Amino acid sequence: MQPKLTKILFALCVLFISSYSVAQEENDIIKNGKVYTLGGIDVTGLKSFNKQTVVTTTGLRIGQEISFPSTEISDVIKKLIGYDLFSDVKVYAATEGDQVFLTIDLKELPALSDFKIVGIKDRKKEDIIKDTELKKGKKVTESFLVNTKNYLVKKYKDDGFNNAKVTITTRVDTTEANAVKMLINIDKGDKVKVKDIQIVGNEKLSDKKIKKAMKNTKERFFLRFWKKSKFIPENYEEDLANIISKYAEKGYRDARIISDSIIHNEDNSLSLKINVQEGEKYYFGDIDFVGNNVYSDETLRKVLGIKKGDTYNGVLLKKRIADATDPDADDITNLYQNSGYLFSNVNAVEISAKNDTIDFEIRIIEGKPAYFNHVTVVGNDRTNDHVIYRELRTRPGELYQKTNIIRTIRELSQLGFFDPETIKPNIKNPDANAGTVDVEYYLEEKGSSQVQLQGGYGGGGFIGTLGLSFNNFSLRNIFNKKAYRPLPMGDGQSLALRLQASRFYQTYSFSFAEPWLGGKEPKQFSVSFNHTIQYATSYNNGYYTGNVDRSRRFLISGVSVGLAKRLKVPDDYFYFSQALSFQHYNLKNYTTSLFTFGDGFSNSLAYTVGLSRKSSGPNPIFPTTGSDFSVSAKVTFPYSLVDGTDWDALKEERDELIESGDDADRISEIDQQRFEWLEFYKVKFSGNWYTTLPKKFVLKTGAEFGFLGSYNSSRGLVPFERFFVGGDGMANYTLDGRENIQLRGYPNQSLSSADGSVIYNKFSLELRYPITLGNSASIYGLTFLEGGAAFDEFRDYNPFQLKRSAGVGLRIFMPAFGLLGIDFGYGFDAIDGTNQANGWETHFVIGQQF
Structure with missing residues (x-):
């Protein structure tokens, strides 16, 4: 006969996830402290889960020993409840000799x-x-x-x-x-808006100033579209504190809010009544520095910027001690941290208040200088370590400086390989006694390669474009089959290929750049090749047919080699660049307005030198601070000074032939001689400044200037290298050195003459707002004001004679496809040949620089 089985309920019922209880009732079979062998596990109450899965999850094994009271049973209950899959767990036990059999009864969550x-x-x-x-x-x-x-x-x-x-x-x-x-x-109900705000008890500050201090709670006003009058309790409490801060800025340190009332109106709006007590106005008295040995009182006073007798400003005092809103602020705390004193502590203490004057002590604990111990980087799965470490401004053994950490964040952002918004320096293991600190840079890789695949109809036919840009290429692994994913990547080099073709032209280009030639210093080497074949359109009996005549073509081939080096003086934001370029233009029965001859060639051997400074950042897609400027000169050899040709006589002969309309072949012969080797100089300047404004807005201010000149007026200006102003500024297939200058609100190239201008200037203001700056896509909106003009001769140049425009736009940057955007611009002035404002223009932006 089967032995009698005694079941004992442990009353193991979990009522809440955060708590559970185990009730055990002794009897004559299960004894406290006795060890049993687990003979079996059964699971009941299951509806959607597998029994064996639950048994495996418990971690219990048949044959293992279990003592009572049992922590193993408690752990099983905790684990099952922790999965948020069951609302109730009960465990029953039955013994048979030295064996125990468990039944787990579960109540599944729906x-x-x-x-x-x-x-x-x-x-x-x-x-x-x-x-x-x-x-x-x-x-x-x-x-x-x-x-x-x-x-x-x-x-x-x-x-x-x-x-x-x-x-x-x-x-x-x-x-x-x-x-x-x-x-x-x-x-949702109706939106509750603030109908009016009543300020009571204020005499020193006007209602307008107090209401302006309330950043988030505004009265209803139909013209204020940028800040709605909605009422949010948390924001309202914050704005009450802002009122007190505004009084503190004006010297009223005892100001307080006696009461505030929220009145519900019948029209579902609110009226706010705020009763303030202003108190007396205070002034700064003596400000003494205590504990400072590294810096003199005089130096600290200059940084503090507050003198005895100044109106008391508690907000300003805190910012001059340590500005929490600006990690790179010019304050006393940063002064110490930028000199290695990571462990310093600076506090302003009010020591006396006599009448209307408050005396302070700035108490400083300097500590000892800190040095970097371990500097590490995590998160770079694709980019090789040496590419990152060479950009770091924080190295083991070097003195800790906060500015170097901030600069490192900028340099890593500028690489374009990582999400700038997630780069984070983690300060670890600060040891005040040893004077050491570790820093770990957390990075998130993003796509650094781009694909441009476009197709469209224009110029009488289909135009196709294929562009590949690899911005983290590895040339040294070009023969390593294992490194192809799909190309060898990780060494920070740039490789770009581009093909564009239609019925009338084909253009090919290739470029490569190594940012650290030799690997010891930031010295960028670059090389590029390009080739274009442009075909003429055919005519039959003097009529345009729209077909391609491949026997008449214009070939342009070029190569360029450049070298740029980061300077140390005046500071290491400066770059000095040099480039040598050669372009060959070959006309085969091809007539163009650029030349008077249809068969022949022209060469351009030019040297370009430039000086630039780039401190904008930290995000290269959406810079918020800093500036960028560059000045460059592109020059050719002055052949006319040494070739022995009487250019004055040739010019006179040419002018006479043109005036008489005779001997076109002779004119072509002279022009072939003039342009066999191009002779010119070209000077350019551009500058952009970025200013952070409240509420995440960023103001970009820009100015540009360009001038194309000649050494010898008799030889004249070259037909290439000219400026075409107006429109979206997108480059086209032509490789004749022309530059397309963006000026929105006008058609492309509409503000220059047909053959291009020799001088231009442009000024712009652009207000930007980030919608999202995520890794997968960065999106920002903008509004702009622009003005610019182009001139055919220097004597006509007037920097204040501008074609003006304004508008709005949107930019979307996706790592795989680059920059996409659209602008709607309104041109306020007339284009030459018209007598009314140009009006609205829509511009599409693809792959343009930021």
Whole structure:
């Protein structure tokens, strides 16, 4: 006869995820302290899970020994509850001799089989689904329901819907096992706006100044579209503190808010009444420095910038000690940290207040200088370590300087291989006694290669473009088959290939750049090749047919070699660059307005020298601070000074022939001689300045200038290297050295003559706002004001005679495709040959520089 089995309920019932209880009742079979062998495990109550999966999850094994009381059983309950899959867990035990048999009784949480959101527009539902993790199969817990409701209520209150109500109901889905359907009903109600704000008790500061200090809570005003009058309680509390800060800036350190009232009006608006007590105005008295040995009082006073007798400004005092809003601020804390004193501590202490004067002590604990111990980088899966470490301004054994950490962040951002928004320096293991600190740079790789694949119709035919740009290329692994993914990458080199073709032309280009030639210093070597074949259109009996005549063609071939080096003086933001370029132009029965001859050739051997300074950043796609400027000169050899040709006589002969209309062959012969070797000089300047404004806005200010000149007026200006102003500024297939200057609001190249201008200037203001600066895509909006003009002769140049425009635009940068954008510009002035404002123009931007 089978022995009698005695079942004992341990009453192991978990009521909440954060707590559980185990109840054990002694009897004459299970004894405290006795060890049993686990003879078997059964699982009951399952509806959607596999029994063996649950047994494996518990970690219990048949044959293992279990003593009572048992921590193993408690651990099993904790683990099962921790998965958020079960609402109740009970464990039953039965013994048979020295064996114990367990039964785990589970109550599964229901799964979400379907959900529905009502009360809002469909386009708003996607964000809610994403943010609340609403999805089929989600286990429906009480905490999930509460968190979802709280999130939605807060979301709409933050948008000004203070009366928003959210109801979430569930019902059993009879078509599926252990499943529920969910209905989310959202009643936003009307948006609650601030009708008026009444300030009481203020005499020293006007209502206008106090209301301006309230950054987020504004009165209803139909002309203020950039800041709505919605009421958000958290923002309102913050603005009350802002009022006190505004008084503190003006010297009223005892100012306080006695009371504030929120009045609900019948039209569902709010009226705010704020009662302030201003107190007396105070002034700075004596400011003494205590504990400073590294810097003199005089030096610290200059940095502090506050003198005895100045109006008391508590906000300014805190910023001059340590400005939390600007990591690179000119304050006393940064003064010490930029000199290695990481462990320094600076505090302003009020020591006396006599009448209206407050005396302070600036108490400084300098500590000992800190030096970098370990400097590491994490997150670079594709970029080789040496490419990163050569950009670091923080090296082991060097003195700690905060400015070097900030500069390192900028340099890593400028590489373009990492997401600039996520680069983070982690200060680790600071040891004040040893005077050492570690720093670890966290990086997230992003796509650094770009593909340009375009097709369109223009110029009488289809135009196709294929461009490949690899900005983290590795030339040394070019023969390493294992390194191809799809190309060898990781050494920070640039490789670009581009092909564009239509019925009328083909253009090919190749470029390569090594930013650290030799590997010891930032010395960039670059080389590029290009070739274009342009065909003429055919005519039949004097009529244009629109077909291609391949027997008449214009070939342009070129090569360029450049070398650029980072300088140390005046500072290491400067670069000095040099390049040598050669272009060969070959006409074969091809007539163009650039030449008077249809058969012949022209050569251009030019040397370009430039000086630039680039300190903008840290994000190269969306710079917020710093500036960029460059000045360059492109020159050829002055052949006319040494070739022995009487250019004055040739010019006179040519002018006479043109005037008489005779001997076109002789004119072509003279022009072939003039342009056999091009002779010119070209000077350019460009500058951009970036200023961070409140609310994430960035102001970009720009100026440009260009001039093309000749050494010998009798020989004349060359037909190449000219400026074409107007439009989107996008480069086209022509490789004749021309430069397309963006000036939105006007058609492309419409502000220059047909053959291009020899001098231009341009001024611009651009206000930018970041919509998102994520790794997958960076998007920002902009509004702009521009003015510029082009002239055919220097004597006509007038820098104030501008063609003006304004407009708005959008930029989207995706690592794989580069920059995409659209601008809508309005030209306020007339194009030459018209007598009215140009009006609206739409410009598309693809792959243009930032």
